[in-house]
Amino acid sequence: MSVNSLKLDKLPALDRRVSIAPMMDRTDRHDRYFLRLISPSVLLYTEMITTGAILRGDRERFLKFDASEHPVALQLGGADAGDLAQCAEIAAEYGYDEVNLNVGCPSDRVQNARFGACLMKEPEVVAAGVKAMRQAVDLPVTVKSRIGVDDQDSWDDFVRFIETVAAKGCDTFIIHARKAWLHGLSPKENREIPPLSYDKVYRLKQRYPEFSITINGGVTACNEVSQHLAHVDGVMIGRAAYENP
Template identity: 55%
Template structure:
């Protein structure tokens, strides 16, 4: 278990940037790398079902490095008592926030009666939040959509938020699209329903005591700044993963500090990578998260190719990363 560390201040006039919880992506290796890139961002785990937290391998599911603080555990589920137990366990492991997923639209999630379909049941979500909040001292937050399917009623969205807020949730991450529960894949659900940032902006203006973060389609410093002018935070998802250097540039632009070269940031990962490999971990599980570091740069393709072709080998070590870096920087100099 880890001690709770709350010494990192997320102040851009009191505003926050965050990296979204992303299944199969934001594992502990990814979060460690993102923390190197962005010392001030709030990081989120992949969604973990409450039942897995209670019954599963907690070190595998919940373990993290203390450098990741501030880091939030995102839970899936719809049973208040089970979520309360999982939240308590998460808090005991040292997470700074417990977040309830009310936004995932996948068929598997719907079958378990959690994720985005919970937006149809605000009273149930309120019961879940109340049980979780009673079980922990850290903040309990909710990540949601604007609605589901053809719901386009702002008042219904605000009623959902008000109902859940009254149960003890003071912070909402709003993915500013509807979720389609039938007919769209999870990928299409991130792209097809139109973005309506103005709903989140209106919510913040009408409920100033709530913390409101906006998620969805945010992929540049200008877009982040536009959100921070209206709400409390901006959450990046796939843009931060596919172009991780963007995350570093954002952190420096908003909070100050020295802009470091991509190669410097990669070298800073070496002690962590070698420590995990010494424990029996595989390089491939770590470096898959750095493939986009040279996104849009000369040599970016060569960097990805060297890592992708070699990291799966049982004897792969940091020397492979050095070769990938040489391939990238060599082409950049030539360009």
């Protein structure tokens, strides 16, 4: 039976309690295979792969993975709803368990292509992409974002973004608990300098208990995972998992 022939409510729910963040030049198929040897159930994510790379590049190189990696999600970088829908269909054909849209990367190259964290300023564009992917596939479609960008970082801004995207069918959000500065900080500095605001993510879960909320950012120890799980549905671990598997 093909993935596209399944109904969303018949797909097994993914265990989101612990996941490994999508990391450029790190979470390739070799790293994911290694991590799966350590943990049989942690949810794995690919590096961010742009829609252009999938539609016009070496698709097999970017998307091929070993069956042992399941559950594994494909993270897409892009903004065009039609391109995102096509890539979601391709992800389903390859057997991915989830499609995730990157709305958190602040690098200049990503901004120039109009995707990543800069899209937090255009929630309607993100919502259109989510709607197109939801209509194209029965896989879970999720969004990974920051808590804000530049001076657009108030609680009301954050809620507007979440509600706009959720209205088009996304009920699972992975939140890096830092804002992003789109100018003046490197991607590395954007992972370290903006202060963590875990309470803002906890508050989001309290406001929308029906949504699945995964927290990301600054998690380096197992006891921290347990502490976060008292407030949210899942914890995503980044470089700590790569540097100390």
